[in-house]
Amino acid sequence: MRQLLNTLFVTSENVYLTLDGENVVAKQENEILARYPLHTLSGIISFSYPGASPALMGACAERGLSLSFCTPRGKFLARVSGENNGNVLLRRTQYRIADNPEQSCRIARNMIFGKLYNARWSIERTRRDHGLRLDEKALSDASHKIQNLLPDVLKETSLNSLRGLEGIAAAAYFSVFDEMILNQESAFSFQSRSRRPPLDPVNAMLSFAYALLSNDCVSALEGVGLDSYVGFLHRDRPGRSSLALDLMEELRPCMADRFVLTMLNNRKMKPADFDWRENGSVSMKDGARRTFLKTWQEKKRDMITHPYLGEKIPWGLVPYVQALLLARTLREDLAEYPPFLWK
Numbered sequence: 346m347r348q349l350l351n352t353l354f355v356t357s358e359n360v361y362l363t364l365d366g367e368n369v370v371a372k373q374e375n376e377i378l379a380r381y382p383l384h385t386l387s388g389i390i391s392f393s394y395p396g397a398s399p400a401l402m403g404a405c406a407e408r409g410l411s412l413s414f415c416t417p418r419g420k421f422l423a424r425v426s427g428e429n430n431g432n433v434l435l436r437r438t439q440y441r442i443a444d445n446p447e448q449s450c451r452i453a454r455n456m457i458f459g460k461l462y463n464a465r466w467s468i469e470r471t472r473r474d475h476g477l478r479l480d481e482k483a484l485s486d487a488s489h490k491i492q493n494l495l496p497d498v499l500k501e502t503s504l505n506s507l508r509g510l511e512g513i514a515a516a517a518y519f520s521v522f523d524e525m526i527l528n529q530e531s532a533f534s535f536q537s538r539s540r541r542p543p544l545d546p547v548n549a550m551l552s553f554a555y556a557l558l559s560n561d562c563v564s565a566l567e568g569v570g571l572d573s574y575v576g577f578l579h580r581d582r583p584g585r586s587s588l589a590l591d592l593m594e595e596l597r598p599c600m601a602d603r604f605v606l607t608m609l610n611n612r613k614m615k616p617a618d619f620d621w622r623e624n625g626s627v628s629m630k631d632g633a634r635r636t637f638l639k640t641w642q643e644k645k646r647d648m649i650t651h652p653y654l655g656e657k658i659p660w661g662l663v664p665y666v667q668a669l670l671l672a673r674t675l676r677e678d679l680a681e682y683p684p685f686l687w688k
Contacts (some may be wrong), residue, residue: 351387352569352669354662358417361395364404386410390568390665392417413568418642419661421564432570438675439588443575450504452591452674452682453578457511458498459595459684464518465491466687467598471525479524490517504578511594518598522547525606532616533609542626546619549627550608553634554601555593557641561661562589562596565668571675592667599687600660604644613640653683 348354353369355362361372369389371379383404388411391397396414402425405412411432412425424432442448468488472481491514501507515538523535526547535547543549563586566573576587578594593601608614618633629637645661658666667685674682 348381348386351385352411353381353386353389354665355389355391355393356659356662358393359395360391360393362389362391362393362397362401364398364401369401383408383410388412388569390415392419411568411570415564415568419561419564419645421567424568424570435570435672435675436572439571439575442675443577443581446504447502449577450502450507452671453504454498454501454507455682455684456578456591456594457507458495459686460511460597461491461495461498461514462684463595463598463687464514464602465495467525467603468518468521475527478527480521483521484524487517487521490514507578522602527610528612529609529616533614542624542628544625544627546614546616546627546629547605547609549619549629550605550614550637551601553629553637554605554641555597557638558593558596558601558664559586559589561664562586562592562668565664566592566671568665569668569672571668571672592664592671595684596663596667599685600663604641608637608640650688652686652688 355371357373359373360378363370363372365380367383369381369383369386370377371381389397389405390411390413392415394417397412402412404410406425414422414424416422442452465488468484468491471479472484472488494510494514498507498510501510519535519538523530526533526535533545533547535545538551539545539548540552543552563573566588571588573586573589575581576589576591579585579587579590581587613636614633618630618636620628620630622628645659647660648657649660649663650657651663651666653670654666663685670679670683673679
């Protein structure tokens with residue numbers, strides 16, 4: 346269990362929450378693990394199977410505390426709300442900003458700044474650790490190109506122009522992505538990003554990692570009371586969780602891309618783990634997908650120091666913390682949205 350931004354995160358999958366007077370009590374097999382005064386909390390997000398008592402749900406609803414339930418893997422299940430749901434004000438603010446391109450750009454540009462910053466740092470980490478065995482000049486050129494775009498991103502006031510800058514940076518980043526694959530280079534050659542469908546094993550892994558990250562971002566946004574379908578950079582489209590796509594932009598290089606590179610460089614994936622179809626598309630076999638999912642869940646338990654909060658948290662909580670920071674920005678508790686800047 347961890348308290349961040351006045352939100353209690355219950356990450357143990359067998360903890361039951363109950364109410365004792367004005368306190369949240371966390372129990373495990375009838376043993377009290379912790380006690381938190383309700384008045385110190387603004388919300389609770391539980392990743393536990395047992396859930397919470399009806400009395401605690403009622404107390405949270407009465408006090409306007411957000412109480413959200415997710416599976417231990419991070420899939421959003423439900424959120425408790427009472428007669429007076431404060432989330433309606435948060436969502437109305439979200440909708441107003443989404444309808445205003447200039448205000449949307451103020452938030453979106455910080456997310457894209459985070460994406461470019463993290464993409465550059467991923468390149469720089471590879472240069473630092475393996476520069477002697479790679480095309481150091483290509484990596485350096487791509488890194489500098491992305492770095493030079495960062496000031497322009499922060500000044501941008503147009504969503505279309507912001508998308509253009511992001512596209513330039515993405516082209517530079519993926520032009521050297523193949524250089525960051527250190528093992529099995531011939532079997533896992535990467536030429537360019539292909540999405541629908543993926544045309545090689547690396548793209549198949551990237552697409553699957555992005556789908557997992559997107560689901561985590563949907564759960565995080567819904568858990569804090571935001572509408573995951575109404576975005577700022579990604580505009581409304583039926584069936585598309587646009588705000589989750591916004592939130593995951595800054596997390597793609599450090600959570601998804603680096604995960605794929607680690608799977609390849611640690612030889613956890615083999616060419617035999619993929620199917621090539623007649624239309625040219627490539628997909629992971631069932632066994633490989635299970636290995637990928639298992640390792641993804643293990644990675645989410647690794648600890649990292651959050652650059653904005655300065656506290657150690659599991660990787661899996663990063664989308665939830667960023668969703669909380671976004672909600673605080675919309676409530677004007679923060680002047681600017683602080684993107685996740687990987688270090």
